Amino acid sequence: xxxxxxxxxxxxxxxxxxxxxxxxxxxxxxxxxxxxxxxxxxxxxxxxxxxxxxxxxxxxxxxxxxxxxxxxxxxxxxxxxxxxxxxxxxxxxxxxxxxxxxxxxxxxxxxxxxxxxxxxxxxxxxxxxxxxxxxxxxxxxxxxxxxxxxxxxxxxxxxxxxxxxxxxxxxxxxxxxxxxxxxxxxxxxxxxxxxxxxxxxxxxxxxxxxxxxxxxxxxxxxxxxxxxxxxxxxxxxxxxxxxxxxxxxxxxxxxxxxxxxxxxxxxxxxxxxxxxxxxxxxxxxxxxxxxxxxxxxxxxxxxxxxxxxxxxxxxxxxxxxxxxxxxxxxxxxxxxxxxxxxxxxxxxxxxxxxxxxxxxxxxxxxxxxxxxxxxxxxxxxxxxxxxxxxxxxxxxxxxxxxxxxxxxxxxxxxxxxxxxxxxxxxxxxxxxxxxxxxxxxx
Amino acid sequence: xxxxxxxxxxxxxxxxxxxxxxxxxxxxxxxxxxxxxxxxxxxxxxxxxxxxxxxxxxxxxxxxxxxxxxxxxxxxxxxxxxxxxxxxxxxxxxxxxxxxxxxxxxxxxxxxxxxxxxxxxxxxxxxxxxxxxxxxxxxxxxxxxxxxxxxxxxxxxxxxxxxxxxxxxxxxxxxxxxxxxxxxxxxxxxxxxxxxxxxxxxxxxxxxxxxxxxxxxxxxxxxxxxxxxxxxxxxxxxxxxxxxxxxxxx
Ligand SMILES: Nc1ncnc2c1ncn2[C@@H]1O[C@H](COP(=O)(O)OP(=O)(O)OP(=O)(O)O)[C@@H](O)[C@H]1O
Ligand SMILES: [Mg+2]
Numbered sequence: 219x220x221x222x223x224x225x226x227x228x229x230x231x232x233x234x235x236x237x238x239x240x241x242x243x244x245x246x247x248x249x250x251x252x253x254x255x256x257x258x259x260x261x262x263x264x265x266x267x268x269x270x271x272x273x274x275x276x277x278x279x280x281x282x283x284x285x286x287x288x289x290x291x292x293x294x295x296x297x298x299x300x301x302x303x304x305x306x307x308x309x310x311x312x313x314x315x316x317x318x319x320x321x322x323x324x325x326x327x328x329x330x331x332x333x334x335x336x337x338x339x340x341x342x343x344x345x346x347x348x349x350x351x352x353x354x355x356x357x358x359x360x361x362x363x364x365x366x367x368x369x370x371x372x373x374x375x376x377x378x379x380x381x382x383x384x385x386x387x388x389x390x391x392x393x394x395x396x397x398x399x400x401x402x403x404x405x406x407x408x409x410x411x412x413x414x415x416x417x418x419x420x421x422x423x424x425x426x427x428x429x430x431x432x433x434x435x436x437x438x439x440x441x442x443x444x445x446x447x448x449x450x451x452x453x454x455x456x457x458x459x460x461x462x463x464x465x466x467x468x469x470x471x472x473x474x475x476x477x478x479x480x481x482x483x484x485x486x487x488x489x490x491x492x493x494x495x496x497x498x499x500x501x502x503x504x505x506x507x508x509x510x511x512x513x514x515x516x517x518x519x520x521x522x523x524x525x526x527x528x529x530x531x532x533x534x535x536x537x538x539x540x541x542x543x544x545x546x547x548x549x550x551x552x553x554x555x556x557x558x559x560x561x562x563x564x565x566x567x568x569x570x571x572x573x574x575x576x577x578x579x580x581x582x583x584x585x586x587x588x589x590x591x592x593x594x595x596x597x598x599x600x601x602x603x604x605x606x607x608x609x610x611x612x613x614x615x616x617x618x619x620x621x622x623x624x625x626x627x628x629x630x631x632x633x634x635x636x637x638x639x640x641x642x643x644x645x646x647x648x649x650x651x652x653x654x655x656x657x658x659x660x
Numbered sequence: 661x662x663x664x665x666x667x668x669x670x671x672x673x674x675x676x677x678x679x680x681x682x683x684x685x686x687x688x689x690x691x692x693x694x695x696x697x698x699x700x701x702x703x704x705x706x707x708x709x710x711x712x713x714x715x716x717x718x719x720x721x722x723x724x725x726x727x728x729x730x731x732x733x734x735x736x737x738x739x740x741x742x743x744x745x746x747x748x749x750x751x752x753x754x755x756x757x758x759x760x761x762x763x764x765x766x767x768x769x770x771x772x773x774x775x776x777x778x779x780x781x782x783x784x785x786x787x788x789x790x791x792x793x794x795x796x797x798x799x800x801x802x803x804x805x806x807x808x809x810x811x812x813x814x815x816x817x818x819x820x821x822x823x824x825x826x827x828x829x830x831x832x833x834x835x836x837x838x839x840x841x842x843x844x845x846x847x848x849x850x851x852x853x854x855x856x857x858x859x860x861x862x863x864x865x866x867x868x869x870x871x872x873x874x875x876x877x878x879x880x881x882x883x884x885x886x887x888x889x890x891x892x893x894x895x896x897x898x899x900x901x902x903x904x905x906x907x908x909x910x
Contacts, residue, residue, distance in 0.1 A: 221803075556795050
C-alpha cells in the first residue's frame with residue numbers, strides 16, 4: 219500500500235515534469251500565497267509583540283493619570299497668558315485619601331529644558347520625581363544613586379541623568395559629582411540611569427515615552443526652584459502654562475483591583491475637572507485592546523492570505539483541467555488496464571497535491587527569510603527615503619518580524635488542502651470519463 | 661497465481677463448447693444473445709449489436725471481420741468489459757459480467773483481460789518495464805517479483821535491451837511488442853486485439869502475428885478484430901459480422 223502511494227507520488231512527479239513551465243507557474247502561485255501568509259503573520263506578530271511589551275512596561279497593576287492641555291476655547295480662562303490646567307497636588311491627596319488600598323502613588327512633573335555643562339548642551343526632559351520613579355519605570359542605575367526621600371526634604375540640588383545625556387555632555391570625564399546647569403541653577407550629578415527602550419505611547423501621543431534624554435531632580439526641588447509656572451513658546455514672549463503635576467502613577471496590589479480603582483479615580487477627577495484637562499490611562503485596558511487589535515489584525519491577514527491562496531488554487535485547477543484533457547487517452551488506457559475510478563481520482567489528486575505541496579514547501583522556505591528580507595527592505599528605505607522613514611513611528615521602524623510556527627503549519631496545511639480541494643473537480647472529471655471515448659481520444 | 665507462461669502448454673483444447681458446467685469451465689468466454697443499442701436522442705436508436713451469441717473455448721484464436729459499422733468494435737468493447745450490453749449475457753471465466761458495476765468491471769479488466777490496440781496505447785511518461793507493470797500496479801502488486809516478471813516478458817518479446825526506454829524512443833513494432841507483453845503480465849483469460857497490425861508495415865505486422873500465433877500455441881485465448889483477410893487467416897477461425905449480427909463462422 220505504502221509502496222503504491224510512493225509509486226503514485228513518483229508518477230505524479232514525473233507527469234508534472236512533462237510540462238515544466240506550466241507546473242512551475244502553478245507552483246509559483248501557491249508559493250507566493252504561502253509566503254504571504256507567513257510573512258504577514260510574522261510582521262503582525264512583530265508589531266503586536268512590540269506593542270504588548272511597551273504596554274506591559276507601563277505595568278498591568280498601574281493606573282496612570284496624566285495632565286492634558288485642554289483643547290483651545292474650552293478653557294474658562296481664555297485669553298489668560300498663563301493657562302492653568304492639569305492635575306493638582308490636592309488631587310493627589312484626594313486620590314490617596316479616597317482609595318485606601320492604593321499601594322503607591324508616584325507624582326511627577328516634567329518640563330522640556332536645556333541641560334548644560336560648560337560649552338556643551340543637550341535638549342531633554344527635566345523630570346521632577348520621587349525615589350519610586352526609578353523602579354516604577356523599570357529604570358536601572360548605571361552609576362551612582364537615585365533621588366531619595368532626604369533629597370526631597372532638603373530640597374537638594376541633586377540630579378540624576380540618563381546615560382545618553384551623560385555621553386553627550388561628558389564625553390571624556392566621569393559625570394558623577396560634576397555640575398549640570400539648568401536655566402540659571404546648578405545641580406550636582408549623583409547618578410546615571412542606564413538607557414532603556416521607549417515605553418508605549420500614552421495620552422494620545424503617537425511617540426512612545428523616551429527615557430534616554432531625561433534628567434531627574436527631586437520633585438520638591440523642582441517646585442521650589444522652577445515652580446508651576448512655565449514659559450512656553452519663544453524665549454521673550456510672556457505666554458505659558460501653570461501645571462502642578464504632569465502625571466501620577468498609581469499602583470494597586472493586584473490586577474483584580476485595577477478596574478474598580480480606575481472607576482473611582484475617574485469619578486473623583488471628573489468632579490473637579492469639568493474641562494477634561496487630564497487623562498486616565500489603564501495599561502490593563504490597553505493590553506486588552508491590543509489583544510483585540512491583534513486578533514482582528516490576524517483575521518484580516520488570514521483573509522488576505524486566503525485570497526492569495528484562493529487565486530493560487532484557481533491556477534492549480536486550471537492546470538489540472540488542462541492536464542486531464544490532454545491526458546484523456548492515458549486515462550482511457552489506465553481504465554482498460556484495470557484502474558478503477560478511485561484509482562484515477564487518486565492519481566490526479568496526488569498530482570495536484572504534489573504541485574501545491576512543492577509550492578507550499580518553497581513558500582515555507584522563503585517564509586523563513588522574513589527577517590533578513592525585512593531588514594534589507596528597511597535598509598533600502600532608509601538609504602533612499604530617509605525623510606519619509608523618519609516620520610514612521612518607532613514601533614514600525616524597529617519592527618522585528620516573528621515567524622509564528624503555527625502560521626507555517628497553517629500555511630503548509632492550507633496549500634496541501636488547496637491541492638486537494640481544487641484538484642478534486644479535475645480528478646473527478648477524469649474519473650467519470652467513459653473509457654471507450656477516452657481511448658478513442660486523439 | 662498460475663505459473664503458466666506463454667510457453668507452458670495447456671493439456672486440452674476443446675472445440676466450441678456446449679452448455680453445462682463442465683463445458684463452461686473449459687470456456688474462456690461466452691456471449692449469449694448480446695444486444696447493444698445507442699440512444700441518440702429523440703427516437704433515434706442505433707442497434708449496434710442485435711443478438712450475438714458466441715463461444716470462445718480456452719486456447720481459441722478467433723478473428724472478427726466485417727464491414728465498417730457492422731459492430732466489431734462494439735462487440736470487442738463489450739468483451740473487454742469497457743461497456744455493458746443493453747441485454748444479453750457475457751460469461752468470463754465462469755462469471756456473468758454483463759451486469760457488474762463500473763468498479764467490478766475495472767477489477768475484471770485488470771485480472772482477466774489483456775488488451776492490444778491498433779495504436780499501441782502505451783503510457784508516454786513510463787518506461788518499457790513500467791508500462792508492462794501498469795496492470796499489476798492497479799492490483800496492488802508492486803514488489804520486486806513483479807518487476808522481474810515484467811523484465812522476463814520484455815525479454816520474451818525481444819526488448820531486453822530497452823527496458824528503460826520510453827515509448828517515443830521505440831519503433832511502432834517495438835511499441836506493439838511492449839503492448840503485447842503488457843497484455844500478458846496479468847496472466848489473462850482472454851487477450852483482445854483490435855487491429856493489432858493496422859498501424860504497421862507488412863513485415864512488422866508479420867512479426868507481430870508470429871508472436872500472437874506463438875502465444876496462442878502456448879494456450880492463450882485471443883480474440884482479434886481485423887480488416888485484412890490474410891491477417892484473419894492466421895487465426896484458428898474467422899467470424900464475420902454484418903449489421904450487428906454474426907454472418908457466418910468459417
Ligand atoms: N458511442 C456510440 N454512439 C452511437 N452510435 C455508436 C456508438 N458507437 C458505435 N455506434 C454505432 O454502432 C454501429 C457499430 O459501430 P462499430 O464501431 O462497432 O463498427 P465497426 O464494425 O467497429 O466499424 P469499423 O470497422 O469502421 O471500426 C455503427 O453504426 C456506429 O455508428
Ligand atoms: Mg471499429
